Amino acid sequence: xxxxxxxxxxxxxxxxxxxxxxxxxxxxxxxxxxxxxxxxxxxxxxxxxxxxxxxxxxxxxxxxxxxxxxxxxxxxxxxxxxxxxxxxxxxxxxxxxxxxxxxxxxxxxxxxxxxxxxx
Numbered sequence: 001x002x003x004x005x006x007x008x009x010x011x012x013x014x015x016x017x018x019x020x021x022x023x024x025x026x027x028x029x030x031x032x033x034x035x036x037x038x039x040x041x042x043x044x045x046x047x048x049x050x051x052x053x054x055x056x057x058x059x060x061x062x063x064x065x066x067x068x069x070x071x072x073x074x075x076x077x078x079x080x081x082x083x084x085x086x087x088x089x090x091x092x093x094x095x096x097x098x099x100x101x102x103x104x105x106x107x108x109x110x111x112x113x114x115x116x117x118x119x
Contacts, residue, residue, distance in 0.1 A: 006035050009100045010043055017053055020106055024055050027105040029063035034100055037062050063102065069094035 009030075017026055030040050037060035044058045065077040069087035077085065077096050087094040 027059040029061045029102045032062045065098040
């Protein structure tokens, strides 16, 4: 995975949250290789001041990178990788799912989009 910078992920999270109706609460999973959840939460609180996200309470959970192989093997990956690795079970190349973050709540597939976005 090409390491994404925390600031870029923060901007992406804020843009995603500004597009959807949050009802002042949101929960995300943040890749543990990026930064600590509490640190990210503090950054969000600081940089959301004065925006439409100022009153959103953001819960940040940690998530791990995961190897998924066609042989069925799935496991947590702690080491650096280029997006794939050899599967320790069968030796074939396996994909490593390594998202920077995932929106948990509100689910962007279910909630409505805002009509206007203003920071």
